[in-house]
Amino acid sequence: MSRTVFILGDTVEAWATGLYVRRVLDKLVDNVVIAPSAEHRTSEPSALVAPPQTKRFFSSLGLTEEILFREAGASFLLGAEIRAQETFTLAYGQYGVPANSVPFHHFWMRMMDVDAAAPFDHYSFGAELARSGRFVHPSPDPKRIESSFDYGYTLEGTAFGACLRAQALSAGVMQASAQDIEEVSPWLVLDCTGRESRGNWVSWPDLPESFSVDEEVSEEPSGNLSVYTVQRLADGVSICLHPRKPTVTRRLGISAGGECRTGRSEAPWRGNAVSLGGSACQLPGLHSPQFLLLHAQLDLLASLLPAENVAVDVVAAEYNRRATRMMDNVADFDALALTSLKKAGLWRYSAPSLARKAEQFVSRGRPVTYDDELYSEQDWIAAFIGAGFLPERVSPLALAAPLEAVERNYEGLRRAIVQAASRLPDQQQYLDHLLSIQQGAPNAV
Amino acid sequence: MQVRRIVIAGGGTAGWMTAAGLSKLLGPLGLDICLVESEQIGTVGVGEATLPHMRFFNRTLGLDERELMAFTNATFKLGIEFRDWARIGDSYVHPFGDYGPADQEIPFHHVWHRLHAEGRAGRIDDFSLPVRMSERGKFDFPSTDPDNLLSTFSYAYQLDASLYAKYLRRFSEANGVRRIEGRIMSVERNGDSGDIRALALESGERLEGELFIDCTGFRAMLIGKEMGAEFDDWSNWLPCDRAIAVACEMAGESVAYTRATARPAGWQWRIPLQHRTGNGHVYSSDCMSDDEAADILLGSLEAKALGDPKFLRFKAGMRPKQWVGNCVSIGLSSGFLEPLESTSIYLIQAGITALAELMPSGGVDTRDIEEFNRVMQLEYDRIRDFLILHYHVTERDDSDFWNYVRTMSIPDSLREKIELFRSRGVVQEYKDGLFLHPSWVAVYLGQRVMPQGRDPRADAMDEARLNEMLDLPAQIERKLDPCAAHEDAVKSYCKPRMAAPS
Numbered sequence: 001m002s003r004t005v006f007i008l009g010d011t012v013e014a015w016a017t018g019l020y021v022r023r024v025l026d027k028l029v030d031n032v033v034i035a036p037s038a039e040h041r042t043s044e045p046s047a048l049v050a051p052p053q054t055k056r057f058f059s060s061l062g063l064t065e066e067i068l069f070r071e072a073g074a075s076f077l078l079g080a081e082i083r084a085q086e087t088f089t090l091a092y093g094q095y096g097v098p099a100n101s102v103p104f105h106h107f108w109m110r111m112m113d114v115d116a117a118a119p120f121d122h123y124s125f126g127a128e129l130a131r132s133g134r135f136v137h138p139s140p141d142p143k144r145i146e147s148s149f150d151y152g153y154t155l156e157g158t159a160f161g162a163c164l165r166a167q168a169l170s171a172g173v174m175q176a177s178a179q180d181i182e183e184v185s186p187w188l189v190l191d192c193t194g195r196e197s198r199g200n201w202v203s204w205p206d207l208p209e210s211f212s213v214d215e216e217v218s219e220e221p222s223g224n225l226s227v228y229t230v231q232r233l234a235d236g237v238s239i240c241l242h243p244r245k246p247t248v249t250r251r252l253g254i255s256a257g258g259e260c261r262t263g264r265s266e267a268p269w270r271g272n273a274v275s276l277g278g279s280a281c282q283l284p285g286l287h288s289p290q291f292l293l294l295h296a297q298l299d300l301l302a303s304l305l306p307a308e309n310v311a312v313d314v315v316a317a318e319y320n321r322r323a324t325r326m327m328d329n330v331a332d333f334d335a336l337a338l339t340s341l342k343k344a345g346l347w348r349y350s351a352p353s354l355a356r357k358a359e360q361f362v363s364r365g366r367p368v369t370y371d372d373e374l375y376s377e378q379d380w381i382a383a384f385i386g387a388g389f390l391p392e393r394v395s396p397l398a399l400a401a402p403l404e405a406v407e408r409n410y411e412g413l414r415r416a417i418v419q420a421a422s423r424l425p426d427q428q429q430y431l432d433h434l435l436s437i438q439q440g441a442p443n444a445v
Numbered sequence: 446m447q448v449r450r451i452v453i454a455g456g457g458t459a460g461w462m463t464a465a466g467l468s469k470l471l472g473p474l475g476l477d478i479c480l481v482e483s484e485q486i487g488t489v490g491v492g493e494a495t496l497p498h499m500r501f502f503n504r505t506l507g508l509d510e511r512e513l514m515a516f517t518n519a520t521f522k523l524g525i526e527f528r529d530w531a532r533i534g535d536s537y538v539h540p541f542g543d544y545g546p547a548d549q550e551i552p553f554h555h556v557w558h559r560l561h562a563e564g565r566a567g568r569i570d571d572f573s574l575p576v577r578m579s580e581r582g583k584f585d586f587p588s589t590d591p592d593n594l595l596s597t598f599s600y601a602y603q604l605d606a607s608l609y610a611k612y613l614r615r616f617s618e619a620n621g622v623r624r625i626e627g628r629i630m631s632v633e634r635n636g637d638s639g640d641i642r643a644l645a646l647e648s649g650e651r652l653e654g655e656l657f658i659d660c661t662g663f664r665a666m667l668i669g670k671e672m673g674a675e676f677d678d679w680s681n682w683l684p685c686d687r688a689i690a691v692a693c694e695m696a697g698e699s700v701a702y703t704r705a706t707a708r709p710a711g712w713q714w715r716i717p718l719q720h721r722t723g724n725g726h727v728y729s730s731d732c733m734s735d736d737e738a739a740d741i742l743l744g745s746l747e748a749k750a751l752g753d754p755k756f757l758r759f760k761a762g763m764r765p766k767q768w769v770g771n772c773v774s775i776g777l778s779s780g781f782l783e784p785l786e787s788t789s790i791y792l793i794q795a796g797i798t799a800l801a802e803l804m805p806s807g808g809v810d811t812r813d814i815e816e817f818n819r820v821m822q823l824e825y826d827r828i829r830d831f832l833i834l835h836y837h838v839t840e841r842d843d844s845d846f847w848n849y850v851r852t853m854s855i856p857d858s859l860r861e862k863i864e865l866f867r868s869r870g871v872v873q874e875y876k877d878g879l880f881l882h883p884s885w886v887a888v889y890l891g892q893r894v895m896p897q898g899r900d901p902r903a904d905a906m907d908e909a910r911l912n913e914m915l916d917l918p919a920q921i922e923r924k925l926d927p928c929a930a931h932e933d934a935v936k937s938y939c940k941p942r943m944a945a946p947s
C-alpha cells in the first residue's frame with residue numbers, strides 16, 4: 001500500500017508540516033499532499049515569533065538563517081519586553097550565574113532584602129542586549145559572557161508562508177483539492193487547519209474562555225527590533241512584533257465571546273488523524289508558542305510513527321498522553337504571562353500544576369517542572385519574577401556565602417554585562433552587514 | 446520556631462551521610478547538628494553496591510576519591526549482571542551507560558532491532574562499551590569528550606558501607622557535628638503542636654532540638670512509632686521480605702560489576718570488594734524457609750565464609766509522608782526497596798538534597814513538607830516500577846514464587862510502559878527520578894521483551910550509516926584493548942593512600 005500523508009489546511013503550519021514530513025520522514029512516506037480545507041483559518045498573522053528552540057526545527061526543515069533573512073524578512077529576536085507597572089525584559093537565556101549549583105535568583109533575593117539589587121533583568125546579558133537593541137551571535141566559548149544568551153527570529157508572516165510553500169513544493173509536497181482527498185485513502189491525515197478540531201475540547205481554568213485577534217496593524221518599521229512588546233489594554237493585550245519590516249501591532253481580545261475557544265483537544269490523535277498546531281490547541285499565546293508546539297508535536301509524532309504489525313492505538317495513546325501534557329504545560333506558561341500584565345503577586349491559580357509551581361516559587365524560589373515541559377526552569381524563574389512573584393524565603397544553600405561577597409560578585413557581573421553589551425553593534429547595523437555579505441556571497445551566514 | 450538545633454537519630458549510613466551533607470552544605474549558617482547512635486543496637490550492616498550518583502555526593506563534600514576508595518576497600522562498579530532472570534541460563538548486564546554510538550538520530554535499540562532481525566547483528570550488549578568493559582574485566586575512567594566512545598558510560602563503587610559511614614563520621618565531626626553515644630528511650634512531644642521537643646536517652650540526657658531527623662533504620666522510632674506516618678505496603682508487588690548476608694574470601698579477580706542471580710524464591714547478590722566478596726540471598730518467606738535460603742546461599746559461596754550469616758527482615762514499601770511536623774525520615778526509616786538495583790543509598794542522597802534545599806529558615810513551613818514528600822514519593826514510585834519489571838517480565842515457571850510474580854497484577858504506570866515497549870519498542874521517558882532510557886532497554890531486552898515493531902525510521906536508515914553502526918562492536922573492542930584490568934586499575938589508583946583500619 002502506498003503511504004500517503006494528507007495535510008489539511010492552507011496554513012503556515014500546514015506547509016511547515018509538509019516540509020517536515022518530506023525532509024525528516026522522507027523515505028517513509030510516498031506522497032505528501034496538502035489540501036486546503038473549507039474550514040481552515042482564514043487570515044494568517046502578519047508577523048510570527050520563532051523562539052530559540054525552533055532553530056532546530058528550522059534546521060530540520062532545511063531553512064538556513066540565510067533563507068530566513070532572504071525570504072522571510074527575519075530579524076533576530078532576544079526576548080519579550082513586558083510592559084506592566086514596570087517594564088521587564090523576559091530574555092532567552094541565562095539570568096545571573098549560579099554559585100555552587102545554587103541558582104542566581106536566590107542570591108538576587110538576598111540582595112533585594114538589603115536594597116542592594118538592581119532589577120532582575122539587569123543581570124542577564126540577553127536582556128541587556130535586548131533592551132539596548134544590539135545583537136551579535138552568541139559566543140561558543142562557555143566562559144564568555146557573550147555565550148549566556150540565546151536568540152530566535154521574528155518573521156514576516158506572508159513572506160514566511162510563501163517561503164515555506166515554495167520550499168515544500170520544491171521538496172515534493174503536492175497540492176490537491178478537498179475532493180481529491182476523498183478519493184484516496186491516506187495513511188495519515190494531519191489536520192493543520194488551525195481550527196478547533198472535532199471531538200472533546202478541554203479548557204484551562206486559568207486562561208480566559210475565549211479570545212480573538214481583534215486587529216492587526218502593519219506600519220513602517222519602528223522601535224526595537226530585538227524584542228516584541230507585550231502590553232495590557234483595557235479589554236485585552238497588545239503585542240508589537242518587529243520583523244525587518246513592517247512593524248506589526250496585534251490586538252488580542254481576551255474577554256468572553258471571542259471567536260477562538262481556548263483549550264485543547266482531549267485526544268489529538270484519533271484513528272489515523274492527528275490534529276496539529278492550532279487545531280489541537282488554541283490559547284492567547286502571549287509568547288507565541290505556535291512553532292514551539294508544532295515542532296514538539298511533529299518530533300513526537302515522528303518518534304511514534306505507526307509501525308507494521310503494531311496496532312495504531314498503542315502509539316496514539318502514548319502520543320495523546322504526552323502531547324496533551326505538553327500543551328497543558330504551555331498553557332500554564334501562558335496563564336502566567338497573562339498574570340504578568342495584571343497586579344502581581346496576589347494571584348491564585350486553579351490548575352493544580354500551575355498552582356503548585358506558583359506556590360513553590362513563592363515559598364522558596366523552587367522551580368517545579370514536570371515531564372514534557374517545553375520551557376526550561378530558567379524560563380519559568382524569569383517568568384515568575386517578571387510577573388511579580390517573589391520568593392518569600394531563599395534556599396538555605398544561598399545563605400552560606402557572605403552577603404558582601406555576593407554583592408561584590410554580582411555587581412561585577414552586572415558591570416561586565418553592560419560593558420560587554422556596549423561594545424556590540426546595533427541589530428540594524430549587524431543585519432545590514434550580514435545582508436551585504438549575503439548578497440555578495442550567498443553562503444556567508 | 447526558628448530551627449537552630451538539628452538532632453539526627455541514628456548513625457548508620459543514612460545518619461552519617463545526613464550529618465556530612467548538612468554540615469557541609471549548611472555549616473556556614475551556624476546550625477548546631479548532633480547525632481545520637483547506639484553501639485549496643487548497631488547498624489543494619491549491609492549495603493555495599495552503589496549508583497554513580499554517589500560520586501556527585503562525595504564531590505559536593507569535597508572528598509578525595511582515592512583516599513575514600515582505599516579506606517572503604519572499594520572497587521569500581523560499571524553495572525549489574527543479572528543471571529537466570531527471564532530463563533535459567535540467561536545473563537545480561539544493566540550498564541551505567543548507553544548502547545550505540547555517542548551521536549544517535551533515533552534511540553539505538555530500534556536500529557539494533559532491525560539489524561538483529563536481518564541477521565546482521567548479534568547481542569545488543571556488544572554495542573555498549575560499559576557492558577563489554579564489565580565482561581572483559583577492565584576499567585578506565587570516562588572521557589569528557591562527547592565524541593569519544595569512553596564518554597558513553599559512568600561508574601559507581603562497591604564498598605564497605607560501614608567504613609563509608611566511619612569515614613563520613615570523621616568528616617562530619619571535623620565539620621562540627623557532635624556525636625553522642627546513647628540509646629534513645631523515649632520521645633518528648635510538644636502538647637500543642639505535636640512536634641518533637643527532645644529525645645530522652647538511657648543515660649538520662651535530653652537532646653533538645655527544633656528539627657529531628659529519623660535515621661533509626663527499620664525501627665523508624667520517630668517518624669513511625671512517634672509521629673505515626675503510615676507505611677504504604679508494596680509487598681504484593683515486591684514479595685521478598687527477608688535476606689541473609691554473609692561475606693566470603695576473595696576467589697579470583699574482583700570484577701567491576703555486581704551480580705544478581707535469580708533463585709527459586711528470590712535472588713542472590715555478589716559484590717566484590719578489594720579484600721572480600723559480599724554475598725546475600727533475598728527471598729520471600731512465603732515461598733521459602735530460612736534454613737533452605739541459608740543452604741542455598743552458603744552452598745553457593747565461592748570461597749570460605751567470613752563470619753556468621755546475618756538474617757534480616759523487611760517489607761517493601763514507603764511512607765508517603767516522610768516529613769511530618771518537625772520530623773524528617775531519611776534512610777530505611779522512610780521506606781525500603783530491595784537492593785536489586787542498589788537504590789537505597791541513592792534515596793538517602795535524594796532525601797538529603799531535598800532537605801538541604803528545603804531546610805526551614807524560621808519555622809517549619811507546610812509548603813516545604815509537601816514538596817519534600819512529593820519529591821520523595823516520585824523517587825520511590827519510579828524505582829518501584831523498575832524493580833517490579835525485573836520480576837514480572839520473566840518466562841520462569843519453575844517455582845511458586847516465579848509463577849506468582851509473573852502473573853501478578855502490576856501498577857498501571859508500569860503496565861502501560863511494558864505494553865508500549867512490547868508493541869513498538871518505545872521507552873516511556875520521564876524527567877525526574879532514577880533510571881533513564883538505556884536502563885529500561887537493558888532490562889526489557891535482557892529479559893526477552895522483544896518489541897513486535899520498531900521505529901520505522903530505523904528501516905529508512907541508509908546503508909552507509911548502518912555500516913558505521915555495525916562497526917561499533919569492533920571499535921569498542923579496540924577502545925578496550927589498552928584499558929587496564931579492573932583489579933590493576935583499583936590497585937594503582939588506591940595504592941599510595943591511607944589503608945583501611947583493620
Ligand SMILES: Cc1cc2nc3c(=O)[nH]c(=O)nc-3n(C[C@H](O)[C@H](O)[C@H](O)COP(=O)(O)OP(=O)(O)OC[C@H]3O[C@@H](n4cnc5c(N)ncnc54)[C@H](O)[C@@H]3O)c2cc1C
Pocket residue numbers: 454455456457458459460481482483484486487488489490491492493494495606627628629630660661662663664666688690725757759775776777778784787788789790791
Ligand atoms: C539485605 C539488604 C541489602 C542492602 N543492600 C544495599 C546495597 O547494595 N546498596 C544500597 O545502596 N543499599 C543497600 N541496602 C540498604 C542500606 O543498607 C541502607 O539503606 C543503609 O544501610 C542505611 O541504613 P540506615 O542508616 O537507614 O539504618 P541502620 O543502618 O539500621 O542504622 C540505624 C541507626 O540507628 C541507630 N538506632 C536505632 N535505634 C536507636 C535507639 N533507640 N537509640 C539510639 N540509636 C538508635 C542504630 O544504632 C544505627 O546507628 C540494603 C539493605 C538490606 C536490608
